[in-house]
Amino acid sequence: MASLIGFYSLFSGLLCSIFVIYFSIINFRNSKILDKKILIFTFFQFFFVIISFFALIISFVISDFSNETVFNHSHTTKPLFYKISGVWGNHEGSLLLWLVVLTLFIYLFLIKSKEQKKNYKILTLLFQEIIIIGFFIFLIKTSNPFNYIFPIPTEGLGLNPILQDPALAIHPPVLYLGYVGSSIIFSSALAGATLNYISKDWARHIKKWVIISWIFLTLGILLGSIWAYYELGWGGFWFWDPVENVSLMPWLCLTTLLHCILVLEKKNILTSWVVVLSITTFMLSMCGTFLVRSGILNSVHTFANDPERGLFILIFLFILIFLSLFIFFFIFKNSNKNPTNLFWLSKETSILINNWFMMYFLAVVLIGTIYPIFLEVITSEKISVGPPFFQKLIIPFLIPFLIFMAIGSQLKWVKSDLKNKLYLVLFFIISLILTLLIIKNLKINFLTNTVLLTAAFFLFFITVRDFFKKEFKNLSQNIAHFGFSLLILSILFNNIFSTEIISNLKIGETINSNKIQINFESINQKEKQNYKAIIGKFNIKDQYGKNQILNPELRIYNQPNIVTSEADIKTNLFTDKFITMNLVQNQDYFNIRYQIKPFMIWIWVSVIIICFGGTLSLFKRNYEN
Amino acid sequence: MYGRKVKLRFFFIFLILIILSLSVFLILKSLEENVVYFKSPTEIQTLTEINKNKIRIGGMVKENSILIDEKKLKFIVTDFKNDINVTYTGAIPNLFTEGKGVVAEGYLKDKKFFLATKILAKHDENYMPPEVKSALEEK
Numbered sequence: 001m002a003s004l005i006g007f008y009s010l011f012s013g014l015l016c017s018i019f020v021i022y023f024s025i026i027n028f029r030n031s032k033i034l035d036k037k038i039l040i041f042t043f044f045q046f047f048f049v050i051i052s053f054f055a056l057i058i059s060f061v062i063s064d065f066s067n068e069t070v071f072n073h074s075h076t077t078k079p080l081f082y083k084i085s086g087v088w089g090n091h092e093g094s095l096l097l098w099l100v101v102l103t104l105f106i107y108l109f110l111i112k113s114k115e116q117k118k119n120y121k122i123l124t125l126l127f128q129e130i131i132i133i134g135f136f137i138f139l140i141k142t143s144n145p146f147n148y149i150f151p152i153p154t155e156g157l158g159l160n161p162i163l164q165d166p167a168l169a170i171h172p173p174v175l176y177l178g179y180v181g182s183s184i185i186f187s188s189a190l191a192g193a194t195l196n197y198i199s200k201d202w203a204r205h206i207k208k209w210v211i212i213s214w215i216f217l218t219l220g221i222l223l224g225s226i227w228a229y230y231e232l233g234w235g236g237f238w239f240w241d242p243v244e245n246v247s248l249m250p251w252l253c254l255t256t257l258l259h260c261i262l263v264l265e266k267k268n269i270l271t272s273w274v275v276v277l278s279i280t281t282f283m284l285s286m287c288g289t290f291l292v293r294s295g296i297l298n299s300v301h302t303f304a305n306d307p308e309r310g311l312f313i314l315i316f317l318f319i320l321i322f323l324s325l326f327i328f329f330f331i332f333k334n335s336n337k338n339p340t341n342l343f344w345l346s347k348e349t350s351i352l353i354n355n356w357f358m359m360y361f362l363a364v365v366l367i368g369t370i371y372p373i374f375l376e377v378i379t380s381e382k383i384s385v386g387p388p389f390f391q392k393l394i395i396p397f398l399i400p401f402l403i404f405m406a407i408g409s410q411l412k413w414v415k416s417d418l419k420n421k422l423y424l425v426l427f428f429i430i431s432l433i434l435t436l437l438i439i440k441n442l443k444i445n446f447l448t449n450t451v452l453l454t455a456a457f458f459l460f461f462i463t464v465r466d467f468f469k470k471e472f473k474n475l476s477q478n479i480a481h482f483g484f485s486l487l488i489l490s491i492l493f494n495n496i497f498s499t500e501i502i503s504n505l506k507i508g509e510t511i512n513s514n515k516i517q518i519n520f521e522s523i524n525q526k527e528k529q530n531y532k533a534i535i536g537k538f539n540i541k542d543q544y545g546k547n548q549i550l551n552p553e554l555r556i557y558n559q560p561n562i563v564t565s566e567a568d569i570k571t572n573l574f575t576d577k578f579i580t581m582n583l584v585q586n587q588d589y590f591n592i593r594y595q596i597k598p599f600m601i602w603i604w605v606s607v608i609i610i611c612f613g614g615t616l617s618l619f620k621r622n623y624e625n
Numbered sequence: 626m627y628g629r630k631v632k633l634r635f636f637f638i639f640l641i642l643i644i645l646s647l648s649v650f651l652i653l654k655s656l657e658e659n660v661v662y663f664k665s666p667t668e669i670q671t672l673t674e675i676n677k678n679k680i681r682i683g684g685m686v687k688e689n690s691i692l693i694d695e696k697k698l699k700f701i702v703t704d705f706k707n708d709i710n711v712t713y714t715g716a717i718p719n720l721f722t723e724g725k726g727v728v729a730e731g732y733l734k735d736k737k738f739f740l741a742t743k744i745l746a747k748h749d750e751n752y753m754p755p756e757v758k759s760a761l762e763e764k
Contacts, residue, residue: 233716360648367652382663384681389659393652502715504695554719563719582717589693591717 003067006055007146013048013103014136016041021129024122034110034118038125042110045132046103053087053100056145060087065156068147069093075158075559077530085169086159091309092145094172098289099135101180102128109184109209116205123191124184130323131183134316142309158559161531167227171220175247178217179285182250182278184209185257189278190324193332198275203265208618210261214254215614221247222607230567233580235500235595237603240387245369246288249362253281256358263348266413270352272334279324286317291369343415350408357401364393396448402455402488405481406462409474427465431457442496453492459485476620480613486606490599497598504589511592515543518594531555536581540594552581576600661730666707675733682709682739683728691723702727702739713741 020041027035056069060083065071073090074083087093106128113121139145162168188206192198224247229237238244257277264274290313342349368385375381407424435454463482501513510519519539526533534554541547553566563583570577575598582591663681664672682702690701698713700723711729721727721744731741 233718356644363648364652367656371656383660384663385656386659386661386679389655392655392659504693504698565719580716582719584693584698584717585691585722587691587693589695591698593716 002055002058002062002064003146003148006052006059007144009048009051009055010136010140010146013045013052013099014133014140016045016048017129017133017136020045021126021133024126024129028119028122028126032118034121038122039110042103042107042125046100046107049096049099049103052146053096056093056096057084057087059146060084063156065154066148066150066152067145068149069145071149071153071156073159074156075530076155077558078159078164079529081166081169082159082164085163088172088176089159089163089168092139092143094176095135095139095143096145097173097176098180099132099139101176102132102135102183105181105184106132106187109188113205117195117197120188120191120195120197123194124188127187127190128183131187131320134319138309138312138316142312155559158530158557160560161555161557161562161564162231165227165231167223168231171223171227174216174223175220178213178215178220178254179250179288181209181213181216182254182281182285185213185278186282186324189275190327193275193327196333198264198271198332200265200268203261203274207261207265210254210258211614211618214251214258215611217247217251217254218607218611218614221251222604222611226604229600230569230578231564233565233567233582233593235498235567235578235580235593235597237600240368240385240390242369242372243292245365246284246291249365249369250281250284250288252358252362252365253277253284256355256362257281259351260355263351267348269348272328272332273355275328275332279328283317283321283324286313286320290314290317345411345416345418347408347411347413347416350404350411354401354404354408357397357404360397361394364390395452398488399448399451399455402452402459402485405484406455406459409466409477409481410462423465424462427461428454428458431455431461449492449496452488456485456488456492460489476613476615476617478613479616480610483606483609483611483613486602486609490602490606493599494597494603498595500593500595502591502593504584505592506588506590516594517541518592520590520592528555530559531557534583536590538579538581538592538594540577540579548577550577550579552579554581554583571601573601574598663728665704666702666709667704669709669733669736670707672736675735677732679730679732679742681728681730681745682711683726684709686721686723686725686727688723702729708737709739710737711739711741713744715741715743718744 020038023035023037023041027038056067058064059067059070060074061080063070063074063076063083065074069090069092073086073093078086088097106125109128110121110125185206188202188209189198192202192206224244225237228239228244229235257274260270260274260277263270290310342352368389372383372385375383410421410424431454434457435450438453439450459481463478463485466478467482499514501511501516501518503511503513503518505511505518505520507520507523510517517540519541521537521539524535524537526535532555534556536552536554538550538552539547540550548570550568550570552568555564555566556562557564565580565582567578567580569579575596578593578595578597580593582593584591661679661681663683666682666684669682684702684704687701687703687708690699692699696714698717700711700713702709702711711731713729713731728745729739729741730743730745731739733739
């Protein structure tokens, strides 16, 4: 029943979209004010999609296995929370979620931009409707979430157990708010380009949308990262895996856009560049969806999938790219009379320089991610590009990047000078000395790491100084940059100081390594709602002779019959102690991995600080004077 | 004589071109160095020489082939035409079981022997390396 309602309201939603387009085109030519009907139909379009979304949720909650999606991804013994999160834990449901966000955002956009010109609003709406209709057709044609199966199975196949986790339950919605939020930027940039409205006013108006999607995208990536850290049992938080990279690419682009919008708002320059970035961000988000869903990526996160869907998204993607290129080259006239004279020492110059660095990072990630695909198509050779590639190409360039980030915030708009800037040199020397002290006591010798540490410390001190100095003039920027320096510092320290012990142990055995003693005392069994837990008891004596009990867990799920391991992590302010235990099939041995990860919590905290900086800027009328 | 502005502009274009070509060169260079090739056991049999680069192998873990002790894990990867012996030290993912797909990264010692440094876990129990899938379909 719910499936039926869901399916028909999906159709009704598509019908509404067609009405929206029809009325928009009429309204575009004839009237001075925005037709009320457009607003109403946009609302109904959202309303029907959300009904359909709720219908799917209900089907999941009541375990209606006549629905194919529910049958494939749910099970009666699953806890309620994961029944709900299972809705977007699969391809069909996650696309429906895309559509929910798409229609929600355009409706919010229409009611939130009352003061904007009518034609601009209508054009934005039209471009957005192209995307929406594309997704409607995609959903209904290739991945209908409401397919029937007959005869009705009595039990479902269950959700992949590693997705049954609180962080990953909210990861997709948050990430999608970021991804899809960029669609509004895309549509309004195209509308603005068509009407030659890319100006200071436009920048001021679109800025909050950019910031909102940026915050969600950042949080979404953070959640995925935290999840990977504790659920996958590798103890890392970023693996340069293609699926991770595709979320990083729009982030890099969006972050660049965020800074350029400020320059545009302030100085009315870089108009074309802003349009290009707006288009690219959304294209990269679409690309991400395509690459993850088509299965052409050789990724550890690959889920079984269907190439036909990939083809559809690819065609759709090409249509959108073609449309944007056409508008950008043939309709958009850069009517900007302001000469783009940049003084070499000014805030906008340093923003622009870091812009190029960001584009370089983007290029590295992009090439590293899609090169394997091209090679496979051309030579049918299968390759993967490992973390060393990214680290080698990105880390050295982070150094000037961080320094420009520190200096740029100290400069004025338009034209700045070097008066009273002696403290910059001073802080740099302090950072250098501090780094040398740290590195010297450690006896590690990595040239780039040393210089990178110095640069990160430099940014750290400059931003801390600003907290005391600046009377909170651009607090949000200051907080975000401070967070970024903290992030780089934590990642570096985490990398330098991490240690790990891997071994295969039987129950009762003890291993000694690097003055650390791990004693595998016993295992316990517990029955839970949809899995059986095997809980290990490990007594760990660290190098200071302190004892600690850690209890990693193995979960044997009933449906699908999969074993997952739950790491036990003891977190404090300075270090994480991390242990995982894996069962090796038909053997008495357990595979044990014990890791000491310093400053882990600071990586998460610093990203939250960065997001907080962004959030704060939403509540400010003018970014700065 | 060109004006100062034109000269400056030329200088900038020149600079940008140099930076661009430099970064393209850099990217391609390290791409060459850091690429990891993926081979199936059958492809390894047809290799003419064994080089020292890191590669990935993929296939199914042969039934009853897992052997383990305190330090090492040994198993056989098969694509149902050819086998390869793998020795591995390190963390073992949960989805690593006999009769399921596996991808291992490491170094070839010879055509029958592989020293793995990493076993990649897949998140999906139904996932199978593409080569293995096609090999299975041929059978």
